[in-house]
Amino acid sequence: MDTILPILAGAIFASGIYLLLRKGLILTIIGIILISNSVNLALFSLGRISTENPPLIAAGSAIPEAPFANPLPQALILTAIVIGFGLLAFALAMAYRSYKELGTIDQDSLLEDAEDTSAAIINKTENKED
Amino acid sequence: MLTVVGLIFIVALIAPWIYRVLQDKAGWVLALVPFSSFLYLASFFPEIAAGGSITQSVTWVSMDLFEVNLAFYLDGLSLMFGLIITGIGTFIVLYGSGYLANHAYLPRFFTAVLLFMGSMLGVVLADNLISIFVFWELTSFTSYLLIGFNHEQESSRKAALQALLVTGIGGLALLGGMVLMGFASGAWEVSTLLNEGDIIREHPHYLAILLLVLGGAFTKSAQFPFHFWLPGAMAAPTPVSAYLHSATMVKAGVYLLARFHPVLGFTDTWMMLVGGFGVVTLLISAWLSLSFTDLKQILAYSTVMALGTMMMLIGLGTELAMQGLAVYVLSHAMYKGALFMVAGGIDHEAGTRDVLKLGGLRSLMPISAIAAMIAALSMAGIPPLFGFIAKELVYEAALGANFWAVGFITLAVLANIAIVSASLIVAIRPFYGPKTETPKKAHEAPFLMWIGPLTLAVLSALFGLLPFIVDSKLMVPVASAVWGSELDFYLSLWHGINLPLILSVVTAAAGVGVYFIWDSIRESAPMKVYQMIFARFPVQVYESLVNGMLNLAGFQTRVLQNGLMSNYLITIMVAAIAAVGYTFFTKSGVIFNPDVSEVQIHEWAIAFGIVISLGVMLFFTHSRLTMVVAAGIIGFGLALIYLMHGAADLAMTQVLVETLTVILVVLVLIHIPKMKESRSILYNSRDAIVAIAMGTLMTLLIFAVTAVPFDAFISEFYADASYPLAHGRNIVNVILVDFRALDTMGEVVVVAIAGLAVYALIKMTRAGAEKDVKK
Numbered sequence: 006m007d008t009i010l011p012i013l014a015g016a017i018f019a020s021g022i023y024l025l026l027r028k029g030l031i032l033t034i035i036g037i038i039l040i041s042n043s044v045n046l047a048l049f050s051l052g053r054i055s056t057e058n059p060p061l062i063a064a065g066s067a068i069p070e071a072p073f074a075n076p077l078p079q080a081l082i083l084t085a086i087v088i089g090f091g092l093l094a095f096a097l098a099m100a101y102r103s104y105k106e107l108g109t110i111d112q113d114s115l116l117e118d119a120e121d122t123s124a125a126i127i128n129k130t131e132n133k134e135d
Numbered sequence: 136m137l138t139v140v141g142l143i144f145i146v147a148l149i150a151p152w153i154y155r156v157l158q159d160k161a162g163w164v165l166a167l168v169p170f171s172s173f174l175y176l177a178s179f180f181p182e183i184a185a186g187g188s189i190t191q192s193v194t195w196v197s198m199d200l201f202e203v204n205l206a207f208y209l210d211g212l213s214l215m216f217g218l219i220i221t222g223i224g225t226f227i228v229l230y231g232s233g234y235l236a237n238h239a240y241l242p243r244f245f246t247a248v249l250l251f252m253g254s255m256l257g258v259v260l261a262d263n264l265i266s267i268f269v270f271w272e273l274t275s276f277t278s279y280l281l282i283g284f285n286h287e288q289e290s291s292r293k294a295a296l297q298a299l300l301v302t303g304i305g306g307l308a309l310l311g312g313m314v315l316m317g318f319a320s321g322a323w324e325v326s327t328l329l330n331e332g333d334i335i336r337e338h339p340h341y342l343a344i345l346l347l348v349l350g351g352a353f354t355k356s357a358q359f360p361f362h363f364w365l366p367g368a369m370a371a372p373t374p375v376s377a378y379l380h381s382a383t384m385v386k387a388g389v390y391l392l393a394r395f396h397p398v399l400g401f402t403d404t405w406m407m408l409v410g411g412f413g414v415v416t417l418l419i420s421a422w423l424s425l426s427f428t429d430l431k432q433i434l435a436y437s438t439v440m441a442l443g444t445m446m447m448l449i450g451l452g453t454e455l456a457m458q459g460l461a462v463y464v465l466s467h468a469m470y471k472g473a474l475f476m477v478a479g480g481i482d483h484e485a486g487t488r489d490v491l492k493l494g495g496l497r498s499l500m501p502i503s504a505i506a507a508m509i510a511a512l513s514m515a516g517i518p519p520l521f522g523f524i525a526k527e528l529v530y531e532a533a534l535g536a537n538f539w540a541v542g543f544i545t546l547a548v549l550a551n552i553a554i555v556s557a558s559l560i561v562a563i564r565p566f567y568g569p570k571t572e573t574p575k576k577a578h579e580a581p582f583l584m585w586i587g588p589l590t591l592a593v594l595s596a597l598f599g600l601l602p603f604i605v606d607s608k609l610m611v612p613v614a615s616a617v618w619g620s621e622l623d624f625y626l627s628l629w630h631g632i633n634l635p636l637i638l639s640v641v642t643a644a645a646g647v648g649v650y651f652i653w654d655s656i657r658e659s660a661p662m663k664v665y666q667m668i669f670a671r672f673p674v675q676v677y678e679s680l681v682n683g684m685l686n687l688a689g690f691q692t693r694v695l696q697n698g699l700m701s702n703y704l705i706t707i708m709v710a711a712i713a714a715v716g717y718t719f720f721t722k723s724g725v726i727f728n729p730d731v732s733e734v735q736i737h738e739w740a741i742a743f744g745i746v747i748s749l750g751v752m753l754f755f756t757h758s759r760l761t762m763v764v765a766a767g768i769i770g771f772g773l774a775l776i777y778l779m780h781g782a783a784d785l786a787m788t789q790v791l792v793e794t795l796t797v798i799l800v801v802l803v804l805i806h807i808p809k810m811k812e813s814r815s816i817l818y819n820s821r822d823a824i825v826a827i828a829m830g831t832l833m834t835l836l837i838f839a840v841t842a843v844p845f846d847a848f849i850s851e852f853y854a855d856a857s858y859p860l861a862h863g864r865n866i867v868n869v870i871l872v873d874f875r876a877l878d879t880m881g882e883v884v885v886v887a888i889a890g891l892a893v894y895a896l897i898k899m900t901r902a903g904a905e906k907d908v909k910k
Contacts, residue, residue, distance in 0.1 A: 008729040009742050010776070011837035017769060019830025020749045022708070026701045026822040029810050031759055031800075035752075038766050038796060042773055043833070049777065049785075050837055053845050059781040060854060060866040067858045069866065074781025077850045080870040082785055084882050090792045091889035097803045098896035104807045111810055116698045 010050040017043035030100040030110035037096060041089035045082045052078030136191050136207035139172045140257050147249030151242035162232025162583065165245055169224035169252060176209075176217045183214050184608040186621060190262055190326050208262035208326045211612025215461070216259035216390050218609075219468045223382040224252045226587030230476055231374035233583030234483055244284065248378065251277035255383045259390055262324045264313040271309060271351070271387065275302045278384050281375040282368045294370035297677065301354050301364040309351025309391070315344045316398075325394060329619065332398045345399055348391065349408060356388025356442045359416040363673040366435040373479025376431060380438045381471035386464065389445045393460060397619030400452050406538065410450025414546050417443030419669050421550035424557045425649070426657060426666040430478040430488040430565070434471065437514065437557050440550055441467045444529060447543065449617070451536050458624055459528035461613035465605070466513060466525040469595045473510035473588035474561055477503050480584050481565055486574030490560060495570030499577045502585045504566040509592035511562030513599070515555040515646065516639060519628050521599040523639070526551065530635035548642055555646020556653060563650075602626035705825055712828050715836075725835055726842045738779070745772045759804055767797040784867050 021039030024032045052075040060076035062069045104110050146153075146168045154161040179189060192206035209217070231248060235241045254277055257270030276299070283295030317323045319338040320331040328335075335341060352358075357365035365385060369376055379385065392409060399405055417440045424436035441463070448460040480503050482488045485496065497504045509520065516526030533543040579585070598605055606626040615622045630636065649656065656662055695706070748765040756762060770793030778786035853870055863869035871879050 007841070008731055009734060009738070011834045011841070012729065013742055013745055014837060015830040015832075015834030016746065016749060017830075018833045019826040020753055022829050023753065023822055023826035026704060026826070028701065028814060031804065031807065032762075034800070035762055035766050038800075039769065042770060046773060046776070047833060047837055049780075049782070051840055052850075053841065054780045057779060057781050059783045062858050062864040062866065064864070069854050069857075073854070073866075075847070075850045076853055076866040076870060079782045079785055079867045080875065082782075083788055083867065083871060084878070086785070086788050086792050088882055088885060090796065091886040093796060094799060094893050095889045095896075097799055098893040101803050101806060102896040109810070110807060112700055 007050060007054040010046060010054065014043045014046040014050065017046065028112040030096075030103065030112065033112075034093065034096050034100060038089075038093060041085065041092075045085055045089075048078050048082050048085070136209065136260050137193055137205055139175055140207075140253050140260065143168055143172065143249055143253035143256065147246050147253060150245035150249060154242040154245060159232070159236060161242075161245065162229050165232075165249070166225050166228040168249065169221040169228060172256070173218060173221035173225060176214060176221060179209055179214060180608060183209065183211055183612050186612065186615070188326070190324075192262070195266070203265040204263045204324070205266055206262035206324055206326075207260045208324070209260065210616045211461075211609065211614070212390070212393055212616035213259045215465060215609055215613045216386070217256060219382045219386075219465070220252060220255050220259065223378065223468060223472045223587075223591070224248075226472070226476070226590065227374050227378040229583045230377070230479070230587045231372075233581050234374050234479055235372065236581075240284065244281075244372075244374070247277055247280040247284070248375070251281055251378075251383070255387065258387050262326050264317050264323050264325070264328075267325070267391075268306070268310050268313055271355075271391075272303070272306050274384055274387060275299055275306055278302070278368075278379055281379065282371040284372050284375060285370070288370070291370045294364075294367045297674075298364045298368045300681070301361055301677070305351045305354025305361070308347045308354075312344050312347030312351065315340050315347065319344065328395075329397050332401075332619070335398050336402055341399075341402075342404065345402075345404060345408070348395060348399065349412075352388035352391045353412060353446075354388070355391070356385050356446065357416075357439050358388070358412045358443065358446060359419055359669075360673050362416060362420055362439045363670070363677065365439055366432055366670070367674065369429075369431045369435050373431070373475060373482060376435075377472055377475030377479060380435065381475055382468045385438065385442055386445075386468070389442060389449070389464065392446070392449045393617045396449060396452070396617050400449070400619075406450050406452050408450070410447050410452075410536075410539070410543070413443045413446025413448070413450050414543055415443070416440070417447060418546045418550045421553040421557075423666060423670055425553055425560075425653060426662050426670070428489050428491050428657070430481065430490060430561060431475070433490075433557050433561060434474055434478060437554055438471060440554060441471065443550075444547070447547070448529065448532055451532050451543070453532060453535055453537065454614075454618060454622055454624075455528065455535050456532040457614040457618045457622065458610065458626075459525065459532045460617060461610045462521070462528055462626065463525040464613075465610070466521040466595065466598070469591045469598075470510040470513040470520075470522055473506055473591040473595070474514065476584065476588040476591075477507040477510070478561070480580035480588070481577075483584070484575065484580055485565075485577040490564040492571060492573065493565035494568040495566070496577055497566040500566070500579045502589055503580055506585065506588040506592040507566065508562045509596055510588065511558040513592075513595040514561075515558035515643065516551065517643060519596070519599045521595045521602075523599060524602060524626055524628060526639060526642075527630065527635045530638050534634060544638070548638055551642045552645040552649060555643055556650040559647065559650040560653060599628065602628065701822070705821070708825050708829055712825070712832060716828075716832055719832070719836065719839070723839050726838050727835065728838075741772050741775050745769050748772075759809060760801065763797055763800045763804070767793055770796065782867075784865070 017039050021036045021043055024036030024039065027033060027036070054074075056072040056074055058070075058073045060069055060073045060079070100110055146165065150161075150165060153164060157164055182189065188208065188210040190206060190208050192204045195205045196203040227248065228245070231244055232241065235244055238244070251274060254270050254273035258267060258274060261267045261270055279295045279299040282298050283291050285291040316328070316335060319340055320328060320334050322328045322331050335344065338344070354361045354364075357363075365380065368379065371379070420436045420439035420443060424433045424440065427433050427436070445460060445463060445467075448456040448463065478488060480500070481493065481496065484500065485493060487493065513520035513522030516523045529547060530544065533547045534540060536543050603625065606624070610626060611622060611624060614624070745768075748768045752762050752765040756765075770789060774786045774789035774793065777783075777789060853874060854866055856874075857863055857866045857869045861869045861873040863873060
């Protein structure tokens with residue numbers, strides 16, 4: 006399995022990046038999901054895959070019985086999964102908010118809207134100064 | 136000496152409060168600061184006159200490579216400069232409080248001018264190379280404040296920025312030169328370096344050191360082709376011009392080269408560069424001064440001429456030149472300070488500085504007229520004034536030059552002819568002839584404003600008539616310091632009839648002649664062209680450089696910061712592919728030997744499922760719901776992979792999070808209608824290429840890393856320590872909540888903040904926000 010994991014990670018990563026570069030925010034967000042998954046997978050295979058035994062210590066023993074899976078990447082990935090979820094929730098909320106405020110989630114037209122908005126803000130402050 | 140410099144800085148900072156308490160008497164009190172510093176420095180006279188020098192040192196920054204000490208070194212050269220800075224500084228504070236009386240920014244002037252004075256004093260007194268540089272840059276910054284004093288005017292701001300940029304860039308060159316010099320000799324103190332001249336001169340980096348130091352000195356002292364910032368800086372109020380351009384700022388470059396003459400000088404490169412630039416500057420600027428009618432511009436170009444003369448003398452590098460330098464610096468400081476202050480007085484009282492609009496002020500401003508006449512005659516080099524002795528020595532030094540002597544003396548005489556007529560213009564035009572209507576009704580300047588010029592003018596006469604007052608006490612130590620070893624000489628007005636005297640007579644006669652035809656020379660076409668080439672063109676070059684830089688910045692901002700996120704991402708990724716890929720392929724080479732013989736059937740099934748999901752997502756569906764489901768399948772596939780390889784915790788978390796993710800995305804999808812992905816095939820293929828390159832890179836990197844033997848040191852530590860130290864049997868959990876508990880807490884905080892943000896984004900409405908604003 007350790008020979009096909011790197012290829013899988015690369016394939017998911019590439020698909021994630023392609024989606025990240027789309028202009029609809031929803032596709033971008035799905036891209037982010039894929040990218041975090043592929044990076045987790047990459048971390049996992051970098052920690053070497055050797056055994057099916059989880060890194061647990063049997064009752065009555067002070068150290069785990071070899072062989073056992075490398076616990077370090079597991080700890081890292083566990084953190085990454087949770088943080089990735091936080092990021093995803095935030096990105097989704099942003100997309101939702103953008104749509105409610107601006108009526109679109111197309112990044113190209115968001116850019117135009119942003120320019121219009123900042124121009125409007127500048128006009129507003131200038132008027133106030135007058 | 137640290138106390139003196141520090142005191143000036145401290146008083147500078149509290150000057151506005153002193154002004155608030157004392158109002159118009161503040162000038163008198165603040166002038167006590169430079170005056171007492173003057174007295175303090177003067178107290179070292181006996182020791183310096185006896186050929187001694189004083190060092191004081193406080194450690195400031197101590198490092199392995201070198202030490203930066205707040206060290207001070209006083210010898211003849213720094214004593215003379217220190218006395219000029221504090222002496223003229225005293226008059227400038229008084230003069231400024233008269234000139235700017237009732238000006239809203241007078242307190243600001245006091246602060247800036249005292250800060251500048253402290254920095255300038257630091258430059259000439261500092262012993263350590265790095266501290267010289269620090270004070271040097273401080274003079275640039277504080278002069279920026281002074282030149283831009285009338286900050287409401289755009290011209291002032293531009294002039295200030297121009298001075299800052301030109302001298303600031305020079306300052307950077309100087310830093311490079313100083314650091315090279317320090318490392319070349321191992322000595323960071325001027326007092327030690329002065330004996331290390333041979334080491335520096337023979338060092339392979341000598342040329343680099345020399346060019347960098349000259350870059351600093353030539354920009355600061357306005358040598359051609361950097362001379363343009365000095366006349367531009369005339370936008371400053373006159374007290375500032377009088378101070379910066381007679382006694383201080385622009386002399387810093389002269390001081391620097393004089394200081395390092397024993398270290399860097401005596402080589403052909405030095406002599407030709409310093410002497411050459413000096414003599415070119417002196418000739419060009421002397422005649423430029425005749426192309427203007429603004430008193431301050433005339434004086435500004437004559438100042439550039441004087442700086443050129445000083446550079447030439449330093450470049451000549453003979454004993455006579457050193458004597459000439461000492462006398463010339465002192466006499467120039469006195470007459471130029473006086474003339475600038477008089478010019479400011481005329482401007483202040485009559486309302487204009489244009490000599491064509493001035494005339495007959497002698498009876499209205501008698502004291503100013505006397506001061507101007509004495510100072511101008513000193514500038515013209517007429518006996519019995521101190522300037523005469525200076526000019527005689529310049530001629531003698533030029534005649535005695537070891538190289539290009541004919542060239543030096545010819546150019547010097549030609550330049551001095553122009554300066555004689557410039558002196559006459561300044562001294563005669565405003566004060567004699569028929570009275571003219573001036574914008575303001577002129578009357579004598581207040582006491583505060585004529586005491587300075589008059590004192591300086593009288594001193595010019597006194598030192599000229601009785602040169603023994605200064606020669607052995609000050610001039611000899613100065614010249615010795617620049618020369619690098621003891622010199623012995625005395626000054627006198629009368630040398631008998633010799634070539635310099637004859638040249639002086641010729642110069643004076645020709646100068647008077649030029650004065651009488653000045654109006655036609657000034658208006659002639661060649662003079663206009665001359666002015667355009669040497670006065671306006673350098674400014675235009677400078678401006679187009681600055682504008683070019685701004686345009687470049689604007690261009691790269693438009694290209695790099697165009698607001699499209701996908702462009703930013705592409706830029707980052709291409710850079711990453713290039714950098715990582717290049718290092719990867721050159722350093723490790725590609726390792727790619729997937730051995731699929733041991734892959735079992737259920738593993739193939741999972742991999743297959745993931746790949747099919749990806750395929751469906753990218754190629755076979757436009758339905759966002761299908762895509763989310765496919766992403767979910769990939770996530771569950773990963774959970775299975777984790778489960779099969781001993782990562783039960785991961786699998787559990789992955790399943791939970793993946794489920795939540797799908798639910799969350801679908802919830803949001805309900806609210807956002809579908810949009811069309813309408814980008815050109817070009818865009819799509821560009822993105823596809825970048826994506827495939829990134830994916831391939833990742834795969835190859837993992838293969839390369841896993842081909843290296845595994846070092847399980849950290850993992851084994853956790854496994855061994857988990858139960859004995861933390862009493863936990865699930866090692867992954869122990870790492871998270873015990874060994875790396877702080878990280879986990881950070882993670883919890885991040886998730887909590889994300890949760891708050893999500894809540895805010897969903898609950899907050901624009902109407903609500905506007906209501907809050909109204910409250």
